[in-house]
Amino acid sequence: MLIQATCAGCACLCDDIVVEKNGEFKVKNACRRGAGIFLNYLEGRAKPSINGETSSLEEAIERASEIIADSKKLAVYGMDTITLEAQKLAIKIAEKTDAFIDDCSSFCLGNFVEACLRGEIPTTTLDYVRDNAYVIIYWGANPVHSSPRHMSRYSYFPRGKNRQRGYEEDRFLVVIDVRKDHTSKIVKKNEVFIEPESDAELIDSFVKIMEGKAAKYSGEVAGILREIKKGDAVVFGGLGLRYGLEGDFKKFYNLLRKLNEFSKVYFIPAGFHSNMRGFNESLFEKTGYVNRYSFGEQTSRKEFEFSKLLTSSIPDTTLIIGSDPVNSLPFDVSMHLSKINTITIDPRRTFTTEISDVVIPSSISGVENGGTMVRSDGVKIKLNSVFENKFDDTYILERILERI
Numbered sequence: 014m015l016i017q018a019t020c021a022g023c024a025c026l027c028d029d030i031v032v033e034k035n036g037e038f039k040v041k042n043a044c045r046r047g048a049g050i051f052l053n054y055l056e057g058r059a060k061p062s063i064n065g066e067t068s069s070l071e072e073a074i075e076r077a078s079e080i081i082a083d084s085k086k087l088a089v090y091g092m093d094t095i096t097l098e099a100q101k102l103a104i105k106i107a108e109k110t111d112a113f114i115d116d117c118s119s120f121c122l123g124n125f126v127e128a129c130l131r132g133e134i135p136t137t138t139l140d141y142v143r144d145n146a147y148v149i150i151y152w153g154a155n156p157v158h159s160s161p162r163h164m165s166r167y168s169y170f171p172r173g174k175n176r177q178r179g180y181e182e183d184r185f186l187v188v189i190d191v192r193k194d195h196t197s198k199i200v201k202k203n204e205v206f207i208e209p210e211s212d213a214e215l216i217d218s219f220v221k222i223m224e225g226k227a228a229k230y231s232g233e234v235a236g237i238l239r240e241i242k243k244g245d246a247v248v249f250g251g252l253g254l255r256y257g258l259e260g261d262f263k264k265f266y267n268l269l270r271k272l273n274e275f276s277k278v279y280f281i282p283a284g285f286h287s288n289m290r291g292f293n294e295s296l297f298e299k300t301g302y303v304n305r306y307s308f309g310e311q312t313s314r315k316e317f318e319f320s321k322l323l324t325s326s327i328p329d330t331t332l333i334i335g336s337d338p339v340n341s342l343p344f345d346v347s348m349h350l351s352k353i354n355t356i357t358i359d360p361r362r363t364f365t366t367e368i369s370d371v372v373i374p375s376s377i378s379g380v381e382n383g384g385t386m387v388r389s390d391g392v393k394i395k396l397n398s399v400f401e402n403k404f405d406d407t408y409i410l411e412r413i414l415e416r417i
């Protein structure tokens with residue numbers, strides 16, 4: 014039997030995956046990481062537990078609900094790998110308990126997503142890029158590692174409706190990074206690599222050259238501007254750009270607007286968890302903010318970032334869904350989790366489940382449950398289930414919501 018599936022391994026959300034279940038279990042079209050998600054879906058699974066003792070799933074849900082109902086300051090965190098349907102339930106739990114809510118976008122690419130949602134920068138879809146874009150700029154993003162099929166499905170390599178000659182003649186790639194990364198190394202044709210000492214200086218160079226003045230990276234920048242004049246361009250901005258800007262996002266957004274006086278230049282954030290943008294959009298729809306939100310104070314502030322809440326010892330309880338902060342946050346931050354009530358909902362055993370008071374195992378989105386996620390460009394993508402597991406995040410979060 015052949016099953017059409019969507020991979021939720023990264024925000025590319027490849028919806029052309031075919032899973033063959035008859036005889037040998039095979040996964041077609043996925044990258045190595047994506048194939049592994051399907052092929053190894055039974056490995057390293059979490060088990061329900063309370064205070065380190067094995068329990069039933071219902072007992073774990075019941076205990077989690079009691080802890081949340083008794084908590085004075087709850088922080089809900091994660092949610093970037095669960096479906097939109099489950100994210101909306103988690104937001105409802107946070108709203109009902111006047112909790113803090115945050116995801117990893119507050120230290121990842123939330124600022125860029127917010128600028129797209131507020132219409133502060135011109136953006137487009139990956140399908141438009143595939144069909145029309147001539148200049149592809151990866152700025153502080155390394156898709157070969159973060160989103161392995163990004164270049165082959167949407168940007169440099171594919172033939173598009175109006176880019177039939179593909180990368181041989183119809184694409185021009187620019188890679189801007191602090192070192193010659195794999196994205197730059199695999200390209201042999203029509204490419205410029207820039208290793209800037211500072212992103213701010215490089216932005217200044219673009220502006221100066223457009224104004225006819227001399228600038229530090231004049232050779233490379235003048236060449237890129239010449240190519241941009243020939244056709245539509247897109248900038249894929251990653252974590253390297255986010256941190257390279259050192260908080261001065263306006264400088265970069267002004268550059269994008271100025272480039273649009275030359276030609277059509279779009280921006281799409283690149284290289285993050287499968288449904289981080291979905292969380293940003295769901296919270297934005299509800300509150301007008303994309304992350305670091307307090308339902309108690311009805312606003313978003315930097316101090317409400319999950320890691321800052323932990324270091325300030327503000328929450329007495331955390332509900333972590335589909336995330337492993339013990340693995341991703343600095344040790345001195347995540348160690349605070351062991352001092353408060355920690356409830357974790359996750360399909361797999363992680364460092365965070367190991368230190369959690371209550372562990373509730375869930376199904377794997379895109380493998381054992383369907384639903385909807387939002388791709389990095391804001392397009393909603395449907396997920397199918399390949400195997401049956403009715404205990405998905407929505408089932409668990411609905412039970413908790415009923416009981417608090």
Ligand code: SF4
Nearest residue numbers: 020022027044047162
């Ligand atoms: S690129 Fe991302 S979504 Fe596509 S198959 Fe690989 S891991 Fe999955």
